[in-house]
Amino acid sequence: MIFKKEIGEMMLQLTSVSYQKKNTALVKDISGTVHAGDRLTLFGPNGAGKSTLMRLMAGIIQPTTGKIDVSDGLREKNAVGYIPQQLALFENLTVKEHIKFYSKMTGNQSIEFLQEMIENLRLDEMWKKRIHELSGGMKRKVNLAVGLIQQPRIVFLDEPFVGVDLAAKHDMLAWLNRLNERGVTLIFVTHDWQVIHELADRMWMMEQGELLTETTVTDVIEGTQSMDGLASPALQKMISYHS
């Protein structure tokens, strides 16, 4: 089953992390901490550097300067789950084949966990269908499931709900929250306020590669956290639109 870790323990520690590609700074001097069991969203307009920061935190790319310290638990095999923005699926394979393939790849043989995930995400309804036969929302569900097969301690999700209908979104959110209750840390990027509301506690406001401020979702929704002087008109508009 999912490893249960006491919430509050440090999992990731970012110290002046920057990332540069072809003389363009995509992430600039970001510091911050992620704790076990956190539900953190990276929020900001397009081009703010959210996806790049998430890839840095997931260890997919390495920072140009600065450092990211990770807890010992995250160094273990299968500790990190990553759900990319693109559908990382084989178009011609069935849902069943995907689950079997990634189970073997990750070495996860926990039938109970797989059955629970299949039921919660209702994957059994499309079990023998090939990916190209599924709707966009269904594909997103499979994409999510495949990224969680190895029962990770921390999950990075890059726009996981694009094109997902309400029913499917409800299933996905419920499953992710259930995992979080068991101690799994969630870090995600989205522009969907419903998702932020239901899945996040903390927010990192980003713009032009910089971390402007760290706040809580409650503060933003209730208007306690003022963005005046901190955010550009575009970001302020994104926030005020909801609140």
Place this chain on the structure above:
Amino acid sequence: MITLWKSILCKKTTWMLILVIPLAIWFLVLPTAEETVNQVTVPIIIVDEFDQPLTDELMNDIEEMPFQIKKTDEFDLRPLVKGEAEAIFVMQENIDGRIQSGEIDEIITWYRNENSYVDGLFKEKLASAIMSRAVRAEAANLVETYQVDADWDEVYQYGTRYFEPEPIFQMNFETIGSAGSTEPRASDNTIFFPIIWLYVWLVIGYFTRFLYQWRDQGITERIELVGRSGWYYGSWLLFVLLISGILMLLPLNVIGMLDNTWIFLILAASILFYLLVALFVKKIQGLYVIAISYGIASFVVFMLAAWNLISESWMHLFIPTWFLI
């Protein structure tokens, strides 16, 4: 591993490339090629400076496919040197009279170069035509000068002088150097190798596209995250090696060119080349440019090397030229 292979084999294009097109070439192009080969003519020049009627008679007797015989009264070796003629046969003076008198040795001079292949067939036909005349003439001479004291065995043995101890017919023989190198040129089958390699090269390129596609989709990242990148690239390598191996070795075996020990290395190097490109060139357009440029350049360099037009060490930078080592 099977799942990864299955995801490639589920594509219709894959089957087109590894089965339909090779079979279509096998069943459609090959018979046409064989027919073309059958229709190839063998240009032969007969030089008769004395314009003797017997030369025309001999030409009429022999003129059949694949020989294309041209008669001239001017002796010129240039067509042979340029490769425009397979062989030149020069008729001596009074050929008819010499045949009638039984003096048939060296009445024709045969010129050929080291690249002439089938002119020997023409020589045999020419010899046969002359011999039939010589034997008839000899028989006529015998009857004309009938010897009453000769017994049957003596006359019977008389005929063997055309066959023993020398061959039935001899002619002067000279080899002429061609315009190119005097080294033997690659065999005609050699042309098939770069064509087969080029096709296999394109097929490997098609399979490499999947690495790019999977990388763009995030599949590669996902697999790398769980520490299975070795397995992932190994599966791809094994699959491509298996398919491209069949595509290359099968036709080479049929045309009898599988005895070259470099073939396996050529195959492995071609696949590794693509894998390295996929690892270091991030955009698929880069792959297309490199694969097409290198493929065409290799084909051209191979042909130049096979024709002995180049013989430099740098040409071995192009993988298919290893076949010529």
